[in-house]
Each structure stands twice: as C-alpha cells, then as structure tokens.
Amino acid sequence: MTSPLALREKAETQAARLPALLARAEQLAGAVLLGDHGRRRAGMGDDFWQYRPAQLGDSLRMIDHRRSAMGDVQFVREREWQIAQSVMLWVDQGAAMRFASGDALPTKAERARVLGLAVAILLIRGGERVGLTGTRLPPRRGNPQILRLAEMFSEDAEDDYAPPEHRAMIPHARAVFISDFMGDIADVRTALTKAADRGVRGVLLHVLDPAEEAFPFRGRTVFQSMGGTIEHETLKASELKDRYLERLAARKAELQHLCSVAGWQYGLHHTETPAQAGLLWLWRALDGGAGRA
Structure with missing residues (x-):
C-alpha cells in the first residue's frame, strides 16, 4: 500500500508537469492554426x-x-459544418516511452503527450468532443476537458509496455493511438479489430527515437528496458544490428497492414523532427489527408 507521503510526492510531481505540458501543447496548437484554417466546411x-x-x-x-x-x-x-463527433485518444504511458537517446532530444513520452494534447486542443476548439479510450474520461467539450486530459497524460505506467486501451469504443467515432508500438503486436491487433467492429476509424502515430531507427551500438553493450524488467548484454552489439532492423521493418509493415485492414491511417514520427510536423500530420489525417509525419 502506498504511504501518504509517497502519494503526495507523486501527486506533486505530476502536478508540476501540467503547466509545462499545457504550455507546449497550446503553443504547438497555435502554430498549426496559424498555418492551417481548421476543419470548417x-x-x-x-x-x-x-x-x-x-x-x-x-x-x-x-x-x-x-x-x-x-x-x-x-x-x-x-x-x-457543426456536427460534432467524438474522438478518443490513447497515448502510451508505458515505461518504454520514457527513452531518449540524447539529452537534446525529448523522450518518446514527452513527444507523444504534447502531440496528443495539442490535437485534443485543436479538436475541442473546433467544437468536437474529445476523451480517452476506456472508461476513465468519456469524450466532452470545453477547456475543463483539456485540463483533465493534461492531468491524465502526465501519469506514468510501471510496466515496460502498455497495451492499447480499446474498451468503451463509441460506435462510428474516431480514435488516435500514439505509441512506439514496441510491445506485443497482438494487443494492437485486438484493439484495431474491436475498433473496426464498431465502425471506429482513426489514425495510428508510430513514435520512434532516432537511435531506434539507426541502431548505432558497437562493442560491449548492456541493453536494459526502461522499466528494468528486461536486460541483455552482448560483446558485439554491431552483430545484432541487421536482425534488429529486420524486426523493426517487420513491425512497421505489420502496423501498416493492420491499419489498412481496419481502415485507419498509419504515420511515422521521429523525435528529432519538429513536433509541429507530427501535429500537422495528425490534424490532416483526421480530416482524411495523408502524408508523412
């Protein structure tokens, strides 16, 4: 059982993140609105x-x-056009998302959260209802909902990999999934299948650190998961590169296939690229566009 002191420290840590997350998301949403005239039709x-x-x-x-x-x-x-639709977000909060290969780069979690909150701000200001997948935060309109989303996006999960939440999918709504999708692909398959069964269409944004694309490791290397549950040591890391890149390519192909079958759009975003590019892709993808994130 968590002690009151530990619970208070955790709450204060999460609360301290909110202003910075909100400020970044507001700034990012504002930049996209200046260059794009929204969803009016x-x-x-x-x-x-x-x-x-x-x-x-x-x-x-x-x-x-x-x-x-x-x-x-x-x-x-x-x-x-004022037919407000419901949009449900799932932003991966697993420990694996807290990885960054350099001090100058944001973690995958930081990038995913600011993109998720920024697109929520754009949607809510466009008159649409936004919430989380699952039952914790049903879709609603208004600024109070933005604050609730920011609070929940600031939470961290203990497990290395968090499966996509697919409960309480609203029929014929839309959804946004943002993750590194390094966990069990079966969980993603289940979530997209259930979404498709309910007529839910959406976008899947695959967020990766540049080191996860390049695999720049050589010599003796200890690989450890961010949650500390998985560890592997090798004396010749470079010999793992080809096998790793093959598996990464296979994972991307599988995600694209699942999206195609479910009627979703797949986007790939790297944390060294501007967040604005990722948000603009999300915004246009939700409006039926396509391209690279």
Missing part, C-alpha cells in the same frame, strides 16, 4: 460560412434572396 450547422453562386441541383430554398437581389446572380448561403 459547408454543412447543416447554424453559423454563416460563405455565399456562393447557385449551382445546378441547388433547391430554391437554399437561395438567399436578399444577397441575390444585389445583382443578376443568384447566391446560396452556406452554413458551417
């Missing part, structure tokens, strides 16, 4: 969006007679 909402010339197939009820009376062309008054 014509639809069945109530807010005015734009006038456009009437086209073949438009009903007479769509004509704005006051605007059309100003000239010889009939105009349609389009309204903003």
Whole structure:
C-alpha cells in the first residue's frame, strides 16, 4: 500500500508537469492554426460560412434572396459544418516511452503527450468532443476537458509496455493511438479489430527515437528496458544490428497492414523532427489527408 507521503510526492510531481505540458501543447496548437484554417466546411450547422453562386441541383430554398437581389446572380448561403463527433485518444504511458537517446532530444513520452494534447486542443476548439479510450474520461467539450486530459497524460505506467486501451469504443467515432508500438503486436491487433467492429476509424502515430531507427551500438553493450524488467548484454552489439532492423521493418509493415485492414491511417514520427510536423500530420489525417509525419 502506498504511504501518504509517497502519494503526495507523486501527486506533486505530476502536478508540476501540467503547466509545462499545457504550455507546449497550446503553443504547438497555435502554430498549426496559424498555418492551417481548421476543419470548417459547408454543412447543416447554424453559423454563416460563405455565399456562393447557385449551382445546378441547388433547391430554391437554399437561395438567399436578399444577397441575390444585389445583382443578376443568384447566391446560396452556406452554413458551417457543426456536427460534432467524438474522438478518443490513447497515448502510451508505458515505461518504454520514457527513452531518449540524447539529452537534446525529448523522450518518446514527452513527444507523444504534447502531440496528443495539442490535437485534443485543436479538436475541442473546433467544437468536437474529445476523451480517452476506456472508461476513465468519456469524450466532452470545453477547456475543463483539456485540463483533465493534461492531468491524465502526465501519469506514468510501471510496466515496460502498455497495451492499447480499446474498451468503451463509441460506435462510428474516431480514435488516435500514439505509441512506439514496441510491445506485443497482438494487443494492437485486438484493439484495431474491436475498433473496426464498431465502425471506429482513426489514425495510428508510430513514435520512434532516432537511435531506434539507426541502431548505432558497437562493442560491449548492456541493453536494459526502461522499466528494468528486461536486460541483455552482448560483446558485439554491431552483430545484432541487421536482425534488429529486420524486426523493426517487420513491425512497421505489420502496423501498416493492420491499419489498412481496419481502415485507419498509419504515420511515422521521429523525435528529432519538429513536433509541429507530427501535429500537422495528425490534424490532416483526421480530416482524411495523408502524408508523412
């Protein structure tokens, strides 16, 4: 049982992270909004969006007679798309995500959390409901929800690898999974299968440290998991490189295959690249776009 003192220290540590995480996410979301005009589109909402010339197939009820009376062309008054959808996030909080190969690089967890929170900020400000997969935080709108998300993203799991949470998937909603996906691939397969069964479509962002792509190790090396549960020592680390890179390539291919079958989009993001690139990919992928993160 955790002592009150240890619990207080843990709570204070997590609370200290919130302002920095929120500030980075707010700054990142603001940068993307400056370069991208969001998710506005014509639809069945109530807010005015734009006038456009009437086209073949438009009903007479769509004509704005006051605007059309100003000239010889009939105009349609389009309204903003306001059908808020639910978006569920899963950001890996396992110990393996706390790895960074250099002091100048963020950990995978830091990058995943700021990307997850930043995309939540963009979605909530666009009028959509955002929450976590599972039952802890159902999708809601508003700034208080951003604070709740920041608080929960600041938690750390003890296990090396955290399986994707797939409970309480809302039918026909959307989802975002962000992880290094170094754990059991069967857990990812189960989560995406259950999501597809419920008509949930989403995006999977694969976050890796540059050392995990290059495997720059030589000579005597001790490999230890961030949680301390796995350890392997070798005198010739370079001899493991080819086998490691083959397994990494196979893992990427499997993730891409699972996404293709489930109707999801797969993106790869490296922690040495700007966070803005990852967020922009997420933002556009949720809107049906594609590309590299």
